[in-house]
Amino acid sequence: MKRHHVRQCGLLVTSLLVATSSAWIGCSNETAGPIVEQKTAVEHGEVIYNDSSIAGTELNTYSCATCHGETTPDGPIKMGGSLAGATKRTSYWAGQEVDLLRAVNACLYYFMLKDKAWTADDEEARALYAYLEFISQDAPGDALPFTVVTDIVDLPPGDKTRGQKAYQRACATCHGAAHTGAMRLVERAPILPEQTLSEHPLGEYTADERRLVFVEKVRYGAFISYTGQMPPFSLEHLSDDDMADILEYLDLYNVTSK
Ligand code: HEC
Numbered sequence: 001m002k003r004h005h006v007r008q009c010g011l012l013v014t015s016l017l018v019a020t021s022s023a024w025i026g027c028s029n030e031t032a033g034p035i036v037e038q039k040t041a042v043e044h045g046e047v048i049y050n051d052s053s054i055a056g057t058e059l060n061t062y063s064c065a066t067c068h069g070e071t072t073p074d075g076p077i078k079m080g081g082s083l084a085g086a087t088k089r090t091s092y093w094a095g096q097e098v099d100l101l102r103a104v105n106a107c108l109y110y111f112m113l114k115d116k117a118w119t120a121d122d123e124e125a126r127a128l129y130a131y132l133e134f135i136s137q138d139a140p141g142d143a144l145p146f147t148v149v150t151d152i153v154d155l156p157p158g159d160k161t162r163g164q165k166a167y168q169r170a171c172a173t174c175h176g177a178a179h180t181g182a183m184r185l186v187e188r189a190p191i192l193p194e195q196t197l198s199e200h201p202l203g204e205y206t207a208d209e210r211r212l213v214f215v216e217k218v219r220y221g222a223f224i225s226y227t228g229q230m231p232p233f234s235l236e237h238l239s240d241d242d243m244a245d246i247l248e249y250l251d252l253y254n255v256t257s258k
Pocket residue numbers: 049062063064065066067068079080081083086089091092093094100103104107108111112128143144145146229230231232
């Protein structure tokens with residue numbers, strides 16, 4: 001998990017979506033009809049949406065709902081955005097994907113570590129589609145803006161108090177509490193900041209480079225020069241000011257790490 005040299009690269013998702021399957025064509029026709037007739041499929045789809053076991057591996061502890069949904073001012077930041085409207089959108093992943101099933105399979109593959117992509121005929125895929133169609137009924141179908149930060153620079157000093165709240169909303173779900181990891185969702189997510197700092201020791205890294213590891217990982221997630229299971233945070237979901245506040249809260253220059 002060490003920081004690699006930042007490679008020159010254009011878009012976030014260049015290698016993404018390779019392992020995904022054929023189009024979800026036909027779903028909308030097959031599930032057409034009054035919503036009441038779809039009730040069972042919609043309900044099944046909602047269960048699937050909230051179920052981490054659909055990935056078929058114990059390595060995964062996320063469900064779709066971990067990362068998707070409405071972000072409320074005090075609730076967790078849903079960095080994947082809301083999927084209400086998703087069945088009406090004409091493109092996904094910042095315009096890099098036009099097929100909804102492939103957009104979903106990307107999440108199953110990269111974040112949830114599912115080794116086999118869903119096909120349009122899979123019962124789970126069909127039920128999830130029914131659920132997405134149901135929550136999309138009254139929602140606009142505009143593509144979501146998703147601005148990936150590729151140019152990683154250090155940020156000006158932030159505000160520690162705001163940073164505590166931003167950490168709580170954006171990072172704590174997976175990493176648990178700062179300094180202890182209490183309540184973390186993902187075993188492999190390091191305790192912030194101590195574990196990450198100790199994996200990037202002073203001497204090998206300057207203090208400023210160690211700050212950049214945090215910024216870079218948050219912006220790239222599992223992509224570009226990183227692998228793993230962490231989703232990227234776009235500017236729409238985490239501003240540079242929020243990021244600066246989080247760095248301040250984590251107190252990187254003063255924390256002692258072994
Ligand atoms: C670990 C976090 C995470 C998990 C788990 C996850 N996603 Fe995502 N998903 C993302 C991120 C980040 C994006 C990129 C956001 C964007 O494109 O606006 C995304 C994008 C998408 C998109 C494209 C949205 C768009 O309009 O661009 C769809 C559809 C989607 N996910 C569906 C799902 C479904 C269904 C599941 C569960 C089977 C799931 N995701 C699980 C993080 C996640």
